[in-house]
Amino acid sequence: MSTTRDDDPIDDKPMPLMDHLKELRTRLLWSIGGFAAAFAICYYFSPQIYAFLAQPLADILMKQGGGDRRMIFTALYEAFFTYLKVAFFGALFFSFPMWATQLWLFVAPGLYRSEKRAIMPFLIASPFLFLAGAALAYYFIFPLAWQFFISFETPPGSQGIPVQLEAKVGEYLSLVMHMILAFGVAFQLPVLLTLLCRVGILNVESLRKGRRYAIVAMFVAAAILTPPDVISQIGLAVPLILLYEISILAASWMARKPADEGSKS
Numbered sequence: 001m002s003t004t005r006d007d008d009p010i011d012d013k014p015m016p017l018m019d020h021l022k023e024l025r026t027r028l029l030w031s032i033g034g035f036a037a038a039f040a041i042c043y044y045f046s047p048q049i050y051a052f053l054a055q056p057l058a059d060i061l062m063k064q065g066g067g068d069r070r071m072i073f074t075a076l077y078e079a080f081f082t083y084l085k086v087a088f089f090g091a092l093f094f095s096f097p098m099w100a101t102q103l104w105l106f107v108a109p110g111l112y113r114s115e116k117r118a119i120m121p122f123l124i125a126s127p128f129l130f131l132a133g134a135a136l137a138y139y140f141i142f143p144l145a146w147q148f149f150i151s152f153e154t155p156p157g158s159q160g161i162p163v164q165l166e167a168k169v170g171e172y173l174s175l176v177m178h179m180i181l182a183f184g185v186a187f188q189l190p191v192l193l194t195l196l197c198r199v200g201i202l203n204v205e206s207l208r209k210g211r212r213y214a215i216v217a218m219f220v221a222a223a224i225l226t227p228p229d230v231i232s233q234i235g236l237a238v239p240l241i242l243l244y245e246i247s248i249l250a251a252s253w254m255a256r257k258p259a260d261e262g263s264k265s
Contacts, residue, residue: 027102034098035091042090046083049090050169053176056142057167060150073169082170089177096127118198121254122191133187133239134180141179141235148231175227182225186240190247197251204251207244214244 042049051058054071061069073079104123108116154163196202207214218240219233226232 024106027106031095031099031102035095038095038098039087039091042094043083043087046086046090049086050083050173053086054172056138057146057172060143060146064150069165071167071169071172078168078170082173085170085173085177100127118254122195126188126191129187129191130184133183133185136187136235136239137179137183141183141232142176144231144235145227145229148229179226179232183236186221186225186236187243189240189243190250193244193247194250194254198254202251204248207248207251211244215241218244 058069073082100123111119150165152163153165154160156162193202193207197204197207219237222233222237222240226236
């Protein structure tokens with residue numbers, strides 16, 4: 001039996017295919033323009049952005065009396081491409097509000113008002129959770145992990161040949177961005193699980209019953225996504241477990257009421 005949703009209208013107007021394509025082109029142009037502007041600004045400030053990313057390592061080296069320590073590049077083009085990568089990742093980060101808004105403006109007219117209200121909390125929570133994951137990696141995991149890795153240095157004057165870190169700029173950036181992205185994406189777990197429960201693919205009871213398997217999966221994922229050290233792996237796995245519990249609470253709160261289900265059948 002088909003149902004109408006007169007009490008839940010769509011704020012869209014019928015448009016020919018060409019008008020939809022023109023609308024899509026406009027949204028793409030705004031997104032590309034926002035990314036290009038952010039890329040240009042980030043490239044101009046790429047040395048400062050890289051210095052910010054390298055600050056956790058610099059702080060540890062300074063505490064060890066390494067005022068003369070340095071970072072190196074071994075290919076003529078390595079520093080240039082490293083700054084390009086810094087600008088690219090910075091542009092993705094800072095232009096996210098622009099292209100996310102354009103995507104929403106393109107999709108939202110085709111959604112029911114109830115669907116908009118259901119999706120909006122996830123759109124708002126997603127960037128904040130990414131920032132929380134990135135901040136955890138930068139302010140907590142980096143200092144501990146870098147301290148752990150540097151502890152394997154052999155200072156001059158000790159027995160054997162001295163072993164000292166001379167980090168390459170390109171390799172350091174790849175490691176830092178990999179971990180920031182890993183933590184940021186992993187912190188989207190509550191959004192993903194709650195959304196799956198909201199649309200009926202999962203349910204709260206299945207999340208509770210699968211808790212033990214989820215914990216094992218989180219430790220496996222942490223081992224894959226982070227460098228091979230215990231600090232980084234535990235530093236990602238433990239927050240994921242907490243986020244899983246938050247997902248259960250959020251899914252319980254946003255679960256569809258039986259009355260709502262009956263009104264849509």
